[in-house]
Amino acid sequence: MILELDCGNSFIKWRVIHAADATINGGGIVDSDQALVAAVAALSSLRLIGCRMVSVRSEEETSALCALILASFGVEVSVAQPVKEMAGVRNGYEDYQRLGMDRWLGALGAYHLAGRACLVIDFGTAAKADYVAADGEHLGGYICPGMPLMRSQLRTHTRRIRYDDASAERALGSLAPGRSTVEAVERGCVLMLQGFARTQIEQARALWDEDFTVFLTGGDAPLVQDAAPQARIVPDLVFVGLAMACPIESR
Ligand SMILES: Nc1ncnc2c1ncn2[C@@H]1O[C@H](COP(=O)(O)OP(=O)(O)O)[C@@H](O)[C@H]1O
Numbered sequence: 332m333i334l335e336l337d338c339g340n341s342f343i344k345w346r347v348i349h350a351a352d353a354t355i356n357g358g359g360i361v362d363s364d365q366a367l368v369a370a371v372a373a374l375s376s377l378r379l380i381g382c383r384m385v386s387v388r389s390e391e392e393t394s395a396l397c398a399l400i401l402a403s404f405g406v407e408v409s410v411a412q413p414v415k416e417m418a419g420v421r422n423g424y425e426d427y428q429r430l431g432m433d434r435w436l437g438a439l440g441a442y443h444l445a446g447r448a449c450l451v452i453d454f455g456t457a458a459k460a461d462y463v464a465a466d467g468e469h470l471g472g473y474i475c476p477g478m479p480l481m482r483s484q485l486r487t488h489t490r491r492i493r494y495d496d497a498s499a500e501r502a503l504g505s506l507a508p509g510r511s512t513v514e515a516v517e518r519g520c521v522l523m524l525q526g527f528a529r530t531q532i533e534q535a536r537a538l539w540d541e542d543f544t545v546f547l548t549g550g551d552a553p554l555v556q557d558a559a560p561q562a563r564i565v566p567d568l569v570f571v572g573l574a575m576a577c578p579i580e581s582r
Pocket residue numbers: 338339340341342343344360454455456457478479549550551
């Protein structure tokens with residue numbers, strides 16, 4: 332079995348797959364290194380032969396987690412590293428090492444799945460869009476605040492915007508104009524995300540007419556699904572690219 336880890340700015344997404352056929356044995360989303368170890372250790376008949384990881388966290392945090400994985404499960408961690416080119420995709424950044432590894436792996440995974448031009452939109456802590464042309468050229472992309480950042484900026488920089496998580500969830504039952512603070516903020520931020528997605532799709536259409544595939548991923552992708560009915564929702568898109576970047580031989 333292989334442990335796969337996607338360390339974002341807010342959460343760690345994890346899953347354990349069988350090395351031979353990539354079927355999924357377990358997985359989840361946790362908010363700390365300790366919670367990760369506890370969740371993985373709780374899997375019955377766990378037999379890891381390796382671990383691969385993508386991280387957009389600091390070097391220090393990333394190596395601390397690698398050391399914890401080695402100490403807890405006895406496997407070395409293969410961490411995805413920036414490259415100029417892989418699997419037919421060419422990194423479009425002026426300095427390829429600066430492109431977020433989650434974005435790069437999402438682009439790799441998308442191009443591999445689609446085999447043609449693709450637009451990847453990822454709604455995590457930040458909202459990201461990346462463009463890969465039909466010939467594999469990564470054209471670059473966009474980074475904006477995602478749902479958690481928009482929310483917390485409003486809460487932090489205003490005096491009268493305060494509400495709890497339960498009412499936030501209830502407020503998203505509809506996107507009609509809000510009649511309370513929580514509705515106004517939550518629905519307004521979702522419409523911002525949807526507007527982001529629509530604008531990206533418009534731009535992809537201007538570039539490629541109808542010859543492209545849209546991928547939606549990231550924890551908040553479901554909030555945007557209705558605004559992009561043509562999109563493929565692929566929650567594990569980053570893991571698709573991670574397996575390509577960090578192959579582990581099964582024994
Ligand atoms: N089970 C879950 N636990 C936590 N957040 C979730 C869950 N499912 C969806 N989300 C949403 O996913 C968002 C985080 O997305 P994610 O892609 O994990 O971000 P990042 O990669 O930046 O850590 C949160 O804002 C939350 O709204």
